[in-house]
Amino acid sequence: MGPNYLGNFMYEFIFGPSIDDVDGEEWGYEGKAEPPHQEYIKRVGVLENSKVNFDVAQKHDSFTMYDAQEGIIALAWESYEGLDENFKPDKRLVFHYGEDEKIVTDKLYSRDMKLKFKEN
Numbered sequence: 001m002g003p004n005y006l007g008n009f010m011y012e013f014i015f016g017p018s019i020d021d022v023d024g025e026e027w028g029y030e031g032k033a034e035p036p037h038q039e040y041i042k043r044v045g046v047l048e049n050s051k052v053n054f055d056v057a058q059k060h061d062s063f064t065m066y067d068a069q070e071g072i073i074a075l076a077w078e079s080y081e082g083l084d085e086n087f088k089p090d091k092r093l094v095f096h097y098g099e100d101e102k103i104v105t106d107k108l109y110s111r112d113m114k115l116k117f118k119e120n
Contacts, residue, residue, distance in 0.1 A: 009053055011076070013045040013115060015101050043101070045115030047108065052093065053079040069097045 003009050014035060035041070054076040057068040068075045078093040093107055105115060 003053075006049075008049040008051065009047075011047045011050065011054060011056075013047065013095070013104055014041055015043045015045070015104075016040045017042050044118045045101070045104070046118065047113060047115055050113060052111065052113070053081070054093070054095075055079045071096065 016036065017040075055078075056076045057063060057065060057073055060073070063073050067073050074094045074096050076095045078089070080088055080092070089111070093111065095104060095107070108114060
């Protein structure tokens with residue numbers, strides 16, 4: 001979602017019952033992507049006050065959300081832009097379409113980050 005006035009970033013992680021249930025045709029593949037219809041959303045985890053900046057597929061000019069759904073690119077990946085070489089982590093955080101909640105939360109926990117959940 002971008003940085004706030006303190007330079008901290010905020011992101012939403014949307015989880016559904018099954019990736020097979022998502023109808024991607026109405027997902028806005030051309031141009032800006034829109035979130036899935038509410039019927040496909042089970043829980044939303046919000047990452048607030050993150051010092052980590054993520055590049056996200058929905059804002060990428062060369063790829064579509066369909067490319068992320070097909071595994072061609074990740075949905076989000078840790079940006080190294082502007083980071084001093086000494087502060088780059090050993091392993092970049094990367095999130096792929098269809099990863100379940102446990103995988104996502106475990107990746108974030110590895111960096112002492114935690115999602116705040118909203119039930120749908």
